[in-house]
Amino acid sequence: MKKETIRIIDELKQKNEELQKENEMLKAIIDSIHESVYAVNEKDEVILYNSESEKMEGLNRQDLLGKKEDEVFAPPYYFSDEIIKKILRTGKPLIEQPYWYYLNDGRKTNMIYSAFPFYYKGQVxxxxxxxxNMSQMSDFIAITLEMQKKFSQQENSQPTGATFLLEDIKGxxxxxxxxxxxxxxxxxxxPVLxxxxxxxxxELFAQGIHNASLHSKGPFIPINCAAIPETLLESLLFGTVKGAFTGATESPGLFEQAGDGTIFLDEINSMSLPLQAKLLRILQGRTVRRLGSNVEIPLNCRIISATNMDPIETVEKKIMRSDLFFRLATVTLYIPPLRERKEDIRLLALHFIKKYNNEFGLFVKNVSEELIEHFEHYHWPGNARELENFIEGAMNFVxxxxRILKLHHLPEYFRERIFQVKNFQKSLNFKGTLQSVLQETEKAFIESILTKNNGNITRASYELGISRQNLHHKLKSLSIETNTIKKDY
Ligand SMILES: Nc1ncnc2c1ncn2[C@@H]1O[C@H](COP(=O)(O)OP(=O)(O)O)[C@@H](O)[C@H]1O
Ligand SMILES: [Mg+2]
Known part of the structure; x- marks a missing residue:
C-alpha cells in the first residue's frame, strides 16, 4: 500500500474512534435525563429508546430496537399511524402536545410530548x-408553589425584595x-415596559421605580418568563386550586402574592402567545382567577415588564401580541446599550471598582487611560453586567x-475578547461589493487549507467539507494557483 493510503486509513480509523466515543457519550447523556426519548427511522423502526422510556413502559430496549410498533404492541398504533406519519409527511415538529395512555401494566399516565423530524442531507x-411525565411535572409545580409561598412569607418580614433605588443607577x-x-x-x-x-x-430600573412608587410598601416580585417552563409559569402567575390537575394544591399565584406591590415580568417576549392572551385578559379586567377556580380576585399590583428585543419587531414577527404590547407599554423606558453610552464607561468602571474595593479590601483609585481606551472600543454585548464582570475579574489580580487598574490586571480571557474584536474589525476593512468580499474570503480560506495540507486535494476537500470535484471547480473559478503550493505526491 502507498504511504499516503495508509495515512488516510489511519486518519479515518481515528475519526471513526472519535465518532464512536461521541456516540457513546450522547447515549449515556440521553439515558440519564428524566424525559423519555424514543426515535424511529423513516421505515418506522425503533432506533432509540432511552432508560427513562424503559422505566416508564416497563420494557427492555433489546425487545424493541429495530422493530416496528406493530411488532411489539397491540393496536391502535397511535404514534406510528398518527404522529410519525404526519411528521414524515410535513417535516414539521409537534410541540408540547398533551397525551395520555395506558401502560402495559394498566396504569394510566398523563404526558406532554414533543415530536421532531430529524433532517439528514435535506431529508427527514x-x-x-x-x-x-406530567404526574412528575405536577409534583414539581406543587413543590415550586410551596417554595414560593414560604419565600413570600419570609419576604414579608423585610417587605419588598427590591434593594436598588433610582439614585443607585449611575450614568x-x-x-x-x-x-x-x-x-x-x-x-x-x-404599566411600564x-x-x-x-x-x-x-431590573435595576424596575426596582428603582418600585421603591419610588406608592407600591413600595408591598413586595417586589420579579419573575423571569424565559427561565420557567410554560405550564409552570401559568400556575405560578395565576395560582391553583386543589384538584386543578394531579398534584395541584391550594396556592395563590404571584399576582395575588404581589398584593399592592409590584410584579416584574422579565423577558416578557419569551411568553407564549396563549399565555399572553390570558395575561391581557387579566390586565383588562384587573382580576385574576386561580387555575381551576371561578373566584375572581382583584388585581392591585403594579405591573412592570421588560424585554431585551425591539418591541416593534416582536410585534411584527408575531412573538408578542400587539394588543398586549400596547397595554404593557403605556409607558416605555428605553435604555440604550453601553456601546452607545461610551461616556458612561469610565463612570461605571469606577463605580464597580469602588464596589469591589469594599468587597476585596483593596484601595484602587483609578483606571489607566489605556484600559479605558480598550473599553471604549469594545462592543459590550453584555453591557454594564459584562463591564462589572470584567472589573470583578480584574480586581482578583490586583x-x-x-492604585490603578491596568490592562494587565484583566484576566487572559477578557483581554483576548477585547483584542479579538479589534482584529475582527480590522479584518472587516474590506472594500468592494459583498460578492467580491465573499469571494476574496473564500479564496484566502481555501488557499490556507491547501497550504496546510501540502496541496493534497483529497485531504483539503475533506477538511473544507466539500467534494473533490467541487474543490477542483472552485480552484478554477477562483483562479487559485495550485502549482505554487507544495505537493508531496
Ligand atoms: N447604570 C447602572 N449603574 C450601576 N449599576 C448598573 C447599571 N446598569 C447595570 N448595572 C449593574 O449591572 C447588573 C445588571 O443589571 P440588570 O438590571 O440585572 O440588567 P438587565 O435586567 O437589563 O439584564 C446589575 O446587577 C448592576 O450591578
Ligand atoms: Mg435582567
Whole structure:
C-alpha cells in the first residue's frame, strides 16, 4: 500500500474512534435525563429508546430496537399511524402536545410530548419523540408553589425584595434623563415596559421605580418568563386550586402574592402567545382567577415588564401580541446599550471598582487611560453586567499596593475578547461589493487549507467539507494557483 493510503486509513480509523466515543457519550447523556426519548427511522423502526422510556413502559430496549410498533404492541398504533406519519409527511415538529395512555401494566399516565423530524442531507431521516411525565411535572409545580409561598412569607418580614433605588443607577446625561422619567412615572399606576439589551440595568430600573412608587410598601416580585417552563409559569402567575390537575394544591399565584406591590415580568417576549392572551385578559379586567377556580380576585399590583428585543419587531414577527404590547407599554423606558453610552464607561468602571474595593479590601483609585481606551472600543454585548464582570475579574489580580487598574490586571480571557474584536474589525476593512468580499474570503480560506495540507486535494476537500470535484471547480473559478503550493505526491 502507498504511504499516503495508509495515512488516510489511519486518519479515518481515528475519526471513526472519535465518532464512536461521541456516540457513546450522547447515549449515556440521553439515558440519564428524566424525559423519555424514543426515535424511529423513516421505515418506522425503533432506533432509540432511552432508560427513562424503559422505566416508564416497563420494557427492555433489546425487545424493541429495530422493530416496528406493530411488532411489539397491540393496536391502535397511535404514534406510528398518527404522529410519525404526519411528521414524515410535513417535516414539521409537534410541540408540547398533551397525551395520555395506558401502560402495559394498566396504569394510566398523563404526558406532554414533543415530536421532531430529524433532517439528514435535506431529508427527514428519523422522527424522535420526547415525553414528559406530567404526574412528575405536577409534583414539581406543587413543590415550586410551596417554595414560593414560604419565600413570600419570609419576604414579608423585610417587605419588598427590591434593594436598588433610582439614585443607585449611575450614568451621565442619558441615564439621568431616564431616571428622571422613571421618577415621574413611579408615582402613577400605569404599566411600564422597560426595553434594553441584556445587562443594561432593566431590573435595576424596575426596582428603582418600585421603591419610588406608592407600591413600595408591598413586595417586589420579579419573575423571569424565559427561565420557567410554560405550564409552570401559568400556575405560578395565576395560582391553583386543589384538584386543578394531579398534584395541584391550594396556592395563590404571584399576582395575588404581589398584593399592592409590584410584579416584574422579565423577558416578557419569551411568553407564549396563549399565555399572553390570558395575561391581557387579566390586565383588562384587573382580576385574576386561580387555575381551576371561578373566584375572581382583584388585581392591585403594579405591573412592570421588560424585554431585551425591539418591541416593534416582536410585534411584527408575531412573538408578542400587539394588543398586549400596547397595554404593557403605556409607558416605555428605553435604555440604550453601553456601546452607545461610551461616556458612561469610565463612570461605571469606577463605580464597580469602588464596589469591589469594599468587597476585596483593596484601595484602587483609578483606571489607566489605556484600559479605558480598550473599553471604549469594545462592543459590550453584555453591557454594564459584562463591564462589572470584567472589573470583578480584574480586581482578583490586583495587589494591595496597586492604585490603578491596568490592562494587565484583566484576566487572559477578557483581554483576548477585547483584542479579538479589534482584529475582527480590522479584518472587516474590506472594500468592494459583498460578492467580491465573499469571494476574496473564500479564496484566502481555501488557499490556507491547501497550504496546510501540502496541496493534497483529497485531504483539503475533506477538511473544507466539500467534494473533490467541487474543490477542483472552485480552484478554477477562483483562479487559485495550485502549482505554487507544495505537493508531496
Ligand atoms: N447604570 C447602572 N449603574 C450601576 N449599576 C448598573 C447599571 N446598569 C447595570 N448595572 C449593574 O449591572 C447588573 C445588571 O443589571 P440588570 O438590571 O440585572 O440588567 P438587565 O435586567 O437589563 O439584564 C446589575 O446587577 C448592576 O450591578
Ligand atoms: Mg435582567
Amino acid at each position: 431521516a428519523a422522527v424522535y419523540v420526547i415525553f414528559r 451621565n446625561d442619558t441615564i439621568k434623563r431616564i431616571t428622571g422619567e422613571a421618577r415621574k412615572i413611579a408615582r402613577r399606576n400605569s 422597560i426595553v434594553g439589551e441584556t445587562g443594561t440595568g432593566k 495587589h494591595s499596593e496597586d
